[in-house]
Amino acid sequence: MKKSLIIISFLFLITACVKDTLNITDSGRRITINGLITSDSCFSVKISKSALLNDISESTNNTLYSIDNAKVLVYMNDNYVDSLSYIFLGSGSPFEGPYISRMGNYSSGNMIPIPGNKYKIVVKAPGLPDATAAVTIPNLVKIERVDTFRTIVPLQYPDPYITTNVQLTCNVIFTDPGNEINYYMLNIYYVHEAWGYRHCFILNFFCNDPIPEEKFARWGTFGNDELQAVAFSDKIISGKKCSFPVTIELRDLGFPFYPVPDGTDTHKKNVYFRLYSISEEYYKYLQTLNKYEKNYNNPLSDPVLVNSNVNGGYGILGGAAVSSDSLVFTY
DSSP states (O other), rough: OOOHHHHHHHHHHHHTOOOOOOOOOOOOOEEEEEEEEESSSSSEEEEEEEGGGGGGOOOOOOGGGSSSOOOEEETTEEEEEEEEEOOOTTTTTTTTTBBOSSSSSOOSSOOOTTTOOOEEEEEETTTEEEEEEEEEEEOOOEEEEEEEEEEEEEOOSSOTOOOOOEEEEEEEEEEOOOOSEHHHHHHHHEEEEEETTEEEOOOOOOOOOOOOOEEEEEETTHHHHHHHEEESTTTTTTTTTTEEEEEEEGGOTTTTOOOOOOTTTEEEEEEEEEEEEEOOHHHHHHHHHHHHHHHHTTTOOOOOOOOOOOOOEEEEEEEEEEEEEEEEEOO
């Protein structure tokens, strides 16, 4: 028995010490475009530079590959309409947060994308090939209303700071047009105003409905997956009125449901439901991104090529018409 262990250990030592050289073809750096342009905000995208695997080291970070001197031209229906300006979101910015990158942001001062129109951007940067991307903003599908009802549930992990164990089930009601293939994304966020700033926070929710095809979640504080967005096509709901159920926990809204000392509390919480009518390109990007994330730590899985609509570079330019409805909590 001892001899077997020695032989196995010896073989492992030999295989562990075998050194192989991985040759990666260097085809040059490319412009990377990353953006979802929406009908409820100014036209904005993130511009960066691709990197070869050999470029990446522990000493590098995202700021190394951001581009702050690009020229970004915008065309609507093949007519030039605007150019985007570089914006650095510095420390203390009201837009600062875990979902906003400070670097590589380009935005228009006043141009808001209009549903039904085609938008194309041309990006030029010194020393890099030009990159282009185009997308048509889908027509708007409006949220008709949000119906709610409350459910009291037992606490799985008792916490003296939690002042409620109420779940709020919200039925987001909308009607799919039915005369075309449509793609949707849904998320929820709430707004908290403090110290003169308006802070937006993604709100976790639960959804067991069969309609969502893609779910984007993170590992939650209480040991379960917490959804932050869902995406789906209309293959189940085509031409129908849909009552899309999502459940939120009131403790996730913070004070007064989960009290945190705050001298600037405004005694009001606004919860926003956002239904995105997204372009097909962006939906396919979300699908392939989800597959990539699921295979991330599996070296034996099939490689996943994330969908891109950028010519001459990498990335995605998506489009969305956004409908929003809200609930207001006062206390």
